[in-house]
Amino acid sequence: MALAGPAPDGDPFEALGDPNRRELLRLLGEGDKAVTELADAMPISRPAVSRHLRLLKEAGLVNERADGTRRIYHLHEQGLEAVQGYLERVWGDAAARFRLLADNIGDADGGAGR
Numbered sequence: 001m002a003l004a005g006p007a008p009d010g011d012p013f014e015a016l017g018d019p020n021r022r023e024l025l026r027l028l029g030e031g032d033k034a035v036t037e038l039a040d041a042m043p044i045s046r047p048a049v050s051r052h053l054r055l056l057k058e059a060g061l062v063n064e065r066a067d068g069t070r071r072i073y074h075l076h077e078q079g080l081e082a083v084q085g086y087l088e089r090v091w092g093d094a095a096a097r098f099r100l101l102a103d104n105i106g107d108a109d110g111g112a113g114r
Contacts, residue, residue, distance in 0.1 A: 009058040009059075010055060010058035010059035010060070011059060012059040012060060012061055012079060012082070012083050013083070014059070015055050015056050015058075015059035015061060016059075016061075016083070018052065018055075020042065020044055020048070020049075020052050021052045021055065021056055023042065024038060024042070024049070024052055024053065024056060024062075025056065025061065025062070025075065025080075027041055027042075028062060028073055028074060028075050029075060031074075032072050032073065032074040033072070033073060033074075034067070034070045034071065034072050034073070035049060035050055035053065035070070035071055035073070036070075038053070038073065053073055057073075057076075059079070060076055060078070060079035060082070061075070061076055061079045061080060061083070062074065062075060062076050062079075063075075063076045
């Protein structure tokens with residue numbers, strides 16, 4: 001899947017496969033947060049949070065900025081929009097195929113089920 005801007009090094013869907021990373025994304029959805037804030041809200045260690053954030057960043061789902069000695073993380077909207085767009089295309093295509101199949105089955109049954 002292509003993302004706008006520099007290509008991410010990681011796979012966003014692989015990154016989303018871990019529940020801790022999904023929880024980090026949820027927390028960042030509430031607003032920008034430092035690693036310490038995220039670690040305080042998670043049942044894992046600060047180094048583990050940093051590793052998960054690195055993977056999310058490599059996948060193009062989060063960005064960071066320096067604030068003195070702290071690293072502040074925030075959602076990378078373009079990366080998340082690319083994932084959303086991909087899922088909408090896949091599910092949209094699947095829904096259209098299902099609708100076509102359902103219509104054809106209904107026609108074969110003489111319209112039963114409509």
